[in-house]
Amino acid sequence: QACEGDPKVLLNTVYPQGGNYFGPGVSFDGFNYWFDPAIGVGTYLIHYCFTEPSTGCTNCCEFNFYVYPLPVVECPGDVTICIDTPPFDLTGATPPGGEYSGNGVWDGVFHPADAGAGEHIITYTYTDPQTECTNFCEFKITVVEPLVECPEDMTVCFNDPAFELTGATPEGGIYSGTGVSGGWFDPAVAGVGYHTITYTFVIPGTNCAGTCEF
Numbered sequence: 774q775a776c777e778g779d780p781k782v783l784l785n786t787v788y789p790q791g792g793n794y795f796g797p798g799v800s801f802d803g804f805n806y807w808f809d810p811a812i813g814v815g816t817y818l819i820h821y822c823f824t825e826p827s828t829g830c831t832n833c834c835e836f837n838f839y840v841y842p843l844p845v846v847e848c849p850g851d852v853t854i855c856i857d858t859p860p861f862d863l864t865g866a867t868p869p870g871g872e873y874s875g876n877g878v879w880d881g882v883f884h885p886a887d888a889g890a891g892e893h894i895i896t897y898t899y900t901d902p903q904t905e906c907t908n909f910c911e912f913k914i915t916v917v918e919p920l921v922e923c924p925e926d927m928t929v930c931f932n933d934p935a936f937e938l939t940g941a942t943p944e945g946g947i948y949s950g951t952g953v954s955g956g957w958f959d960p961a962v963a964g965v966g967y968h969t970i971t972y973t974f975v976i977p978g979t980n981c982a983g984t985c986e987f
Contacts, residue, residue, distance in 0.1 A: 775838070775839075776810065776843060776905070776906035776907070782838075783805055783807060784808055787836075792822050793822050794806040794820070795822070796818055797817045814841065815839075816837050816838070817838045818835055818838075819836055819837070819838050820835045821834050821836070842904075843907070844899055844907075845908070847866065848910035849912055851912055853914075854885055855916075856890055856918040860884045860885070861883060862881060863897075866910065871898050871900070874895070875894055875896055883914060890917060890918040891916060892913055892914075894911050894913055895911065895914055896909055919943075921941065921985045923940070923970075923972050924941060926987050929958075929960050931964075932960070935957045935958065935960070936958060938957065938972075945974065946973050946975070949970070949972075949973065950969055952968060970986065971986050972984065972985050
């Protein structure tokens with residue numbers, strides 16, 4: 774037997790050896806007989822004939838060669854997660870009972886922090902227990918990590934006018950803290966003293982947030 778897409782199979786299991794094979798998918802390279810699964814999924818009747826050299830008598834037998842289809846394997850959709858997401862079980866691929874593999878995967882569990890930021894191809898491999906044919910599918914897990922930087926510490930006077938807070942990257946985040954409103958800092962509202970300003974940025978399309986302070 775063989776699976777769809779397998780390489781050619783050497784025909785050498787009939788006894789006594791040294792005879793000739795005939796049938797669909799059978800070829801001879803001058804030394805050995807081969808069956809080519811590329812003929813397609815199905816059952817093929819193969820004939821084998823052997824002639825006894827000492828007597829010149831010939832006898833034949835026949836057997837079936839089975840080419841099985843590959844199992845239909847489907848993966849879950851691509852996902853995007855945060856680098857600080859706790860390790861989680863990989864699920865959703867069918868048929869159940871296969872194995873997941875890829876960067877950051879151990880025993881079917883994906884570890885975002887170990888995989889690191891970036892795109893990771895996860896492979897799901899399944900073997901049909903009846904045919905022993907194997908197939909696989911792939912999906913992508915993108916791990917994102919917000920890299921947020923704040924401007925330098927600054928000193929202002931109590932009577933300075935309110936001013937817009939800028940300089941934190943990536944742009945598009947939110948400033949918060951004492952004296953901050955709508956992205957502006959008002960020294961008179963904050964009052965004299967040290968004030969910690971927090972800048973929070975959320976990666977668009979995700980719930981992955983990063984913060985910094987100045």
